[in-house]
Amino acid sequence: MNNNIYIANLKMNGNIQLIDKYINIFKGYTGNNLIILCPPFTLLDYSSHKINSNQSILSLGAQNIHHETEGAFTGEISANLIKPYSEFSIIGHSERRLNGESNEIIAKKIITCYKNNIKPILCVGEYNYSDNVDETFKIIELQLKPLKNIILDSQLSLLIAYEPVWAIGNNNACDPNRAGEIANFIKSFTTNNTNINEINILYGGSVDDKNHEDYLNQKNINGLLVGSASLDPSKFFKIVTNNR
Numbered sequence: 001m002n003n004n005i006y007i008a009n010l011k012m013n014g015n016i017q018l019i020d021k022y023i024n025i026f027k028g029y030t031g032n033n034l035i036i037l038c039p040p041f042t043l044l045d046y047s048s049h050k051i052n053s054n055q056s057i058l059s060l061g062a063q064n065i066h067h068e069t070e071g072a073f074t075g076e077i078s079a080n081l082i083k084p085y086s087e088f089s090i091i092g093h094s095e096r097r098l099n100g101e102s103n104e105i106i107a108k109k110i111i112t113c114y115k116n117n118i119k120p121i122l123c124v125g126e127y128n129y130s131d132n133v134d135e136t137f138k139i140i141e142l143q144l145k146p147l148k149n150i151i152l153d154s155q156l157s158l159l160i161a162y163e164p165v166w167a168i169g170n171n172n173a174c175d176p177n178r179a180g181e182i183a184n185f186i187k188s189f190t191t192n193n194t195n196i197n198e199i200n201i202l203y204g205g206s207v208d209d210k211n212h213e214d215y216l217n218q219k220n221i222n223g224l225l226v227g228s229a230s231l232d233p234s235k236f237f238k239i240v241t242n243n244r
């Protein structure tokens with residue numbers, strides 16, 4: 001039994017051939033892990049159709065939503081629009097925060113997700129490495145603080161991906177023990193300060209088929225958010241099935 005969560009974040013990459021490869025490679029997969037494929041918006045419809053017609057175990061996620069559900073927001077995408085295809089949405093990825101997305105807007109997006117039955121995957125992480133982990137805790141705390149104001153009636157669950165920005169896309173993955181320490185911090189902050197019932201913490205940042213287990217061995221990490229390595233479905237499959 002292994003209930004880990006694996007997210008493939010294709011970012012602004014991919015095409016229908018890549019989606020087909022994903023469907024094919026996961027055809028015989030019988031494990032108990034949750035596997036979430038996050039393609040670009042224009043591939044969600046195709047991916048959802050393929051997943052359903054092949055009875056694939058893959059789940060789908062969007063890479064972002066707007067905090068409003070409709071309106072005059074040229075070039076944006078709403079929870080309403082992705083809902084027919086996506087069970088999940090990444091929220092607050094660092095590549096969006098770099099474009100000016102604030103913690104407050106991100107909190108609004110999470111509420112919009114909950115109101116529309118989309119499960120949010122919140123990304124947090126510091127831009128620069130610091131030797132002093134307390135400095136990193138402070139940054140993460142600022143990113144998590146708006147969650148305190150989320151009070152909805154239903155039972156809420158949240159996936160939080162700790163993604164140190166300095167470790168993204170460069171083969172300079174974070175030391176697993178440090179990632180574990182930060183995951184412990186995230187766990188205790190969210191348990192003590194929010195009314196979210198179920199929190200799962202993932203690590204993301206240069207995860208590949210060599211280093212993945214080191215993160216999952218950490219007490220409070222039970223998932224991985226994979227960018228670059230997810231562009232090779234067989235590598236991503238190896239990460240999920242634990243074959244080196």
Ligand code: PGA
Binds near residue numbers: 009170206207228
């Ligand atoms: P990476 O990307 O695996 O290429 O570092 C992770 C991410 O940005 O989500």
